[in-house]
Amino acid sequence: MTVYASRRRSNFLWIGLCYASAAFGLGWLIIILATLLWCGGGGLSLAVFTQMTPPPDQGGGLLNAIVGSLIMTALGVAIGTPLGMFAGTYMAEYGRHTKLTFVVRFINDILLSAPSIVVGLFIYQVVVTRMGHFSGLAGAAALAVIVVPVVVRTTEDMLLLVPGPLREAASALGLPRSTVIRKVAYRAARAGLITGVLLAVARVSGETAPLLFTALNNQFFSADLNAPMASLPAIIFQFAMSPYKAWQSLAWSGALIITFAVLTLSIVARVLGARGSST
Amino acid sequence: MAYKDAAARRARVLGAFKIRDGIFHGLTLAAALAVLIILGGVIISLIEGSLPAIRAFGFGFVYSSVWNPVTNQFGALAAIYGTLVTSAIAMLIAVPIGIGIGIFLTELCPEGLRRPIGIAVELLAGIPSIIYGIWGLFVFAPFLQQHIQPGLIAAFANVPILSSLFAGPPYGIGMLTAGFILAIMVLPFIAAISRDVFATVPAVLKEAGRGIGCTTWEAVRHIVVPYARVGVIGGVMLGLGRALGETMAVTFVIGNADAIPRSLLAPGTTISAAIANEFTEAVGDLYTSSLIELGLILFIITFFVLAIARFMLIRLERKAGKT
Numbered sequence: 001m002t003v004y005a006s007r008r009r010s011n012f013l014w015i016g017l018c019y020a021s022a023a024f025g026l027g028w029l030i031i032i033l034a035t036l037l038w039c040g041g042g043g044l045s046l047a048v049f050t051q052m053t054p055p056p057d058q059g060g061g062l063l064n065a066i067v068g069s070l071i072m073t074a075l076g077v078a079i080g081t082p083l084g085m086f087a088g089t090y091m092a093e094y095g096r097h098t099k100l101t102f103v104v105r106f107i108n109d110i111l112l113s114a115p116s117i118v119v120g121l122f123i124y125q126v127v128v129t130r131m132g133h134f135s136g137l138a139g140a141a142a143l144a145v146i147v148v149p150v151v152v153r154t155t156e157d158m159l160l161l162v163p164g165p166l167r168e169a170a171s172a173l174g175l176p177r178s179t180v181i182r183k184v185a186y187r188a189a190r191a192g193l194i195t196g197v198l199l200a201v202a203r204v205s206g207e208t209a210p211l212l213f214t215a216l217n218n219q220f221f222s223a224d225l226n227a228p229m230a231s232l233p234a235i236i237f238q239f240a241m242s243p244y245k246a247w248q249s250l251a252w253s254g255a256l257i258i259t260f261a262v263l264t265l266s267i268v269a270r271v272l273g274a275r276g277s278s279t
Numbered sequence: 280m281a282y283k284d285a286a287a288r289r290a291r292v293l294g295a296f297k298i299r300d301g302i303f304h305g306l307t308l309a310a311a312l313a314v315l316i317i318l319g320g321v322i323i324s325l326i327e328g329s330l331p332a333i334r335a336f337g338f339g340f341v342y343s344s345v346w347n348p349v350t351n352q353f354g355a356l357a358a359i360y361g362t363l364v365t366s367a368i369a370m371l372i373a374v375p376i377g378i379g380i381g382i383f384l385t386e387l388c389p390e391g392l393r394r395p396i397g398i399a400v401e402l403l404a405g406i407p408s409i410i411y412g413i414w415g416l417f418v419f420a421p422f423l424q425q426h427i428q429p430g431l432i433a434a435f436a437n438v439p440i441l442s443s444l445f446a447g448p449p450y451g452i453g454m455l456t457a458g459f460i461l462a463i464m465v466l467p468f469i470a471a472i473s474r475d476v477f478a479t480v481p482a483v484l485k486e487a488g489r490g491i492g493c494t495t496w497e498a499v500r501h502i503v504v505p506y507a508r509v510g511v512i513g514g515v516m517l518g519l520g521r522a523l524g525e526t527m528a529v530t531f532v533i534g535n536a537d538a539i540p541r542s543l544l545a546p547g548t549t550i551s552a553a554i555a556n557e558f559t560e561a562v563g564d565l566y567t568s569s570l571i572e573l574g575l576i577l578f579i580i581t582f583f584v585l586a587i588a589r590f591m592l593i594r595l596e597r598k599a600g601k602t
Contacts, residue, residue, distance in 0.1 A: 025376065094308065149314070237412075240417070
C-alpha cells in the first residue's frame with residue numbers, strides 16, 4: 001500500500017510540474033504582450049506613422065524607419081524567394097533521392113538556424129567593403145540570405161505533400177516535366193508556398209543584427225538604395241539604448257508595431273497553411 | 280506530304296519542350312547549388328576577413344582574455360566565456376521546462392486546447408529577438424535588480440562556491456539576466472520539437488504501459504521519454520545553437536564589459552554582443568579583423584552544434600519511417 005501511495009505521490013508531483021511548465025511558458029507570452037501594449041500603446045499616435053525620427057527629446061515619429069524596413073524587407077524577399085523556390089523545387093522534383101539533395105537539405109537546415117549576425121558579417125565582407133560604404137542594398141542582400149533557407153524548407157516540404165498520381169496524370173497527357181511542375185505541382189501546393197513566403201517575411205521583418213553593419217541606420221528619410229537606410233529594428237536598438245525618454249517611448253512604439261506585424265503575418269500564414277493542407 | 284509535315288511539326292514542338300525543360304531543370308539545379316555556395320561564401324569571407332587577426336595573434340587569440348582597442352591587443356576568451364556561460368544558464372532553465380511543455384501538450388492537455396496552446400508556443404518563438412531585448416532591459420532587468428538579485432546574494436552569502444558566483448552589487452543587467460532572457464527565447468523551440476518528437480511515440484507502447492498498471496508519469500518517464508530520447512537531444516541542440524548565436528536579446532542586457540566577470544551578476548560580453556556593439560565603431564584593420572574572427576569562431580561553434588542536432592533528428596526520422 002505504501003508503494004502505491006508513493007507512486008501516486010510522485011505521479012502527482014511530476015505531472016503537476018508539467019502543468020506548471022506549460023503555465024510558465026504561456027505566462028511569458030502574456031507578460032511580454034501586455035508590457036508591449038502598455039508601454040508601446042501609450043505613445044502610439046498618427047505622428048508615429050507620419051513624422052521622421054526626431055533629435056533627442058523632441059516629438060516625432062518613425063516614418064523613415066518604417067519605410068526603410070518595408071523597402072529592405074520587400075527587396076530581400078523579392079531576391080530570396082525565387083532562389084529558394086527553385087532550390088526547393090529541385091530537391092522535391094528533379095533530385096528527390098539524390099546525394100546532392102541530401103547535402104543541400106542538411107546545409108540548408110544549418111543555415112536556417114545559423115546566427116544572423118554572421119550573415120551580417122558575410123554581407124559586410126562581400127558587399128559593403130567592395131562598395132566602400134553602407135547601403136540599403138547591402139541590408140536587403142543580408143535579409144535575402146536569411147530568406148533563402150526558410151523558403152527552401154517550406155517549398156520542399158509543400159511539394160513533397162503533392163500526391164504523385166497528380167504528376168503522373170499530367171505526364172500521361174504528354175506534358176513535359178517543367179510544365180507538370182509549374183502548372184500542376186505549384187498549383188496544388190500554392191497555399192503552402194505562400195505560407196512559406198509569409199513566414200520568411202515574418203522572420204526577416206524583425207531581424208536587427210544583420211542590418212547593423214550593412215544598412216547601418218539613417219536619421220533622415222531616404223529611399224536611396226545606395227545610401228545608408230533606416231530600419232525599425234535598428235532605430236529601436238539605438239533609441240532604447242539612449243538615455244532620452246522621448247526616444248525610449250518611440251522605441252516601445254516601434255517594438256509594438258513590429259510585434260503586431262510579425263504576429264499577424266504568422267497567424268495568417270498558419271490559417272492559410274491549415275486550409276491548404278486540408279484540401 | 281501532310282503526313283510528313285505533321286511529323287516535322289511534332290519534332291519541332293518536342294524539341295522546344297526539351298529545351299524549356301532543360302532550362303528549368305538547370306535553373307533549379309543552379310539554385311540548389313547556390314545554397315551550398317552561400318555556405319561556402321560565408322566561411323571563405325569570414326576567413327578572409329579574419330586573416331589579419333589570425334596573422335597577428337595566431338592561436339593565442341582563442342585563449343587570451345585581453346581585449347584592448349587602445350593597444351591593439353585582442354583575445355576572444357572573455358567573449359567565448361560569456362557566450363558559453365549565458366547559453367548554459369539558458370539551457371539549464373529551458374530544457375526541463377521545454378520538455379515539460381512537450382509532455383503537457385502530447386499527454387496531458389485536453390484535445391480542444393492542444394492546438395491553441397501549441398500555436399501560442401509557436402508564436403512565442405516568432406517574436407523577434409529585439410523585442411525580448413527591449414523588454415529585458417526595461418522590465419525584466421529592473422525587476423531582477425529589485426526583487427530577485429538581493430535575495431540571491433543574501434541566500435548564498437555563506438555558501439563557499441556559490442557566494443562568489445552570486446557576489447557583488449545587483450546591477451540588474453549582467454550574465455544571469457542574459458541567461459534568463461535566452462532561456463525564455465529558446466523555450467518555445469525546445470517545447471515545439473519535444474512535442475513533435477513525443478507525438479511520434481506509437482500509442483500501442485503507451486497503452487501497453489498503462490495496461491501493466493503504470494501511472495501517467497511512469498508511462499512518460501519509462502516509455503515516452505526513452506523512445507524519443509534522440510529526437511529530444513536533437514531539439515535541445517537546436518535550441519543551444521539558437522542561444523549561442525542570439526544577438527539582440529543579449530546585447531541589451533549583458534552590460535558589455537570586455538573582461539571575464541567573476542560573478543554571474545556582473546556585466547560581461549558574448550561573441551555576438553561584442554560584434555553588434557563594436558563593429559561599426561571599430562577603428563583600424565586589426566580591430567575589425569578581430570571582430571570578424573570572433574564571428575568565425577561563433578560560426579564554427581554553432582555549425583557543429585547544429586550539425587549534431589540535425590544528425591540526431593535525421594536518425595529519429597529514419598527510425599520513425601521504419602517502424
